[in-house]
Amino acid sequence: MEEKARIMDETAINRALVRISHEIVEKNKGVEDVALVGIRRRGVPLARRMASYISGIEGIEIPVGVLDITLYRDDLSSLSSQPVVHKTEIPFNISDKKVVLVDDVIYTGRTVRAALDALADIGRARMIQLAVLIDRGHRELPIRPDYVGKNVPTSSDEVVKVKLEEVDGENCVVILKR
Numbered sequence: 001m002e003e004k005a006r007i008m009d010e011t012a013i014n015r016a017l018v019r020i021s022h023e024i025v026e027k028n029k030g031v032e033d034v035a036l037v038g039i040r041r042r043g044v045p046l047a048r049r050m051a052s053y054i055s056g057i058e059g060i061e062i063p064v065g066v067l068d069i070t071l072y073r074d075d076l077s078s079l080s081s082q083p084v085v086h087k088t089e090i091p092f093n094i095s096d097k098k099v100v101l102v103d104d105v106i107y108t109g110r111t112v113r114a115a116l117d118a119l120a121d122i123g124r125a126r127m128i129q130l131a132v133l134i135d136r137g138h139r140e141l142p143i144r145p146d147y148v149g150k151n152v153p154t155s156s157d158e159v160v161k162v163k164l165e166e167v168d169g170e171n172c173v174v175i176l177k178r
């Protein structure tokens, strides 16, 4: 696939994350009882960056968890017979928490559906909200993010690729085209 456009650079990504961090504080009237849960893989560094911005805004360290949704995917049977399962690490009791799920891209919504299932098996969160860096449309389920870094109209033959320093060695968002 070839690169069609570079739609966010490092500055734009971090500005969007700062804005979402402020929105999380505003919507929840502070961050008491708020926890962030990143969906592997790129939701995790995004959640950690937002926790750091929120700590700068409110002076409170909020807990960050890591969710692996491999076994909850609705296309599990078409994956390899030995799917690679990484660790879910949620070092707090989610029943006390307003959980903000964090991912890099939302497209069909199937990843988020799987994440909701995975979270439900861990406990009954007081509330679950959703933050994404990119909403590219084309939902196949009735799922809508509460916080969006950038809405990016796309066609279905395009792919939006988020690259993050912690995973990819650089920070940018590109649109690839078949």
Ligand SMILES: O=P(O)(O)OC[C@H]1O[C@H](OP(=O)(O)OP(=O)(O)O)[C@H](O)[C@@H]1O
Pocket (backbone or CB within 6 Å): 039, 040, 041, 042, 103, 104, 105, 106, 107, 108, 109, 110, 111, 112
């Ligand atoms: O709304 P959906 O249609 O579920 O698409 C969104 C998901 O797709 C991407 O992951 P992908 O499965 O491409 O794996 P990757 O994170 O390894 O790129 C992205 O990180 C989201 O988790």
Ligand SMILES: O=c1cc[nH]c(=O)[nH]1
Pocket (backbone or CB within 6 Å): 105, 107, 136, 158, 159, 160, 161, 162
């Ligand atoms: O374009 C897309 C679709 C799903 N997941 C991505 O990361 N990008």
